[in-house]
Amino acid sequence: MCAAFGHRADRGRAAHDGRDYWSKCRWCGKPLIRSMTGWRAGGETESDAHRQLMDDRDRHRTDAGLD
Numbered sequence: 438m439c440a441a442f443g444h445r446a447d448r449g450r451a452a453h454d455g456r457d458y459w460s461k462c463r464w465c466g467k468p469l470i471r472s473m474t475g476w477r478a479g480g481e482t483e484s485d486a487h488r489q490l491m492d493d494r495d496r497h498r499t500d501a502g503l504d
C-alpha cells in the first residue's frame with residue numbers, strides 16, 4: 438500500500454515534540470515526520486531523537502505535577 442501510494446499520516450494523532458510534528462501512518466504504523474513539503478517516514482536517527490524528546494517531555498510533565 439505505502440510503497441505504491443506513499444504513507445498517509447493520521448493527522449488527528451499528530452504531536453509536536455519540541456522540534457517537529459510527528460504522526461503515524463494509518464496503513465503501516467510507521468512514524469512519520471512533517472517536513473516543509475509534507476509527511477515522510479522518519480529516519481532512524483530522527484526517530485531516536487524523537488523518542489528522547491518525548492521522554493524528556495514526559496519527565497518534565499511529571500516533575501511539574503501535571504500528570
Ligand SMILES: [Zn+2]
Nearest residue numbers: 439444462465
Ligand atoms: Zn505507511
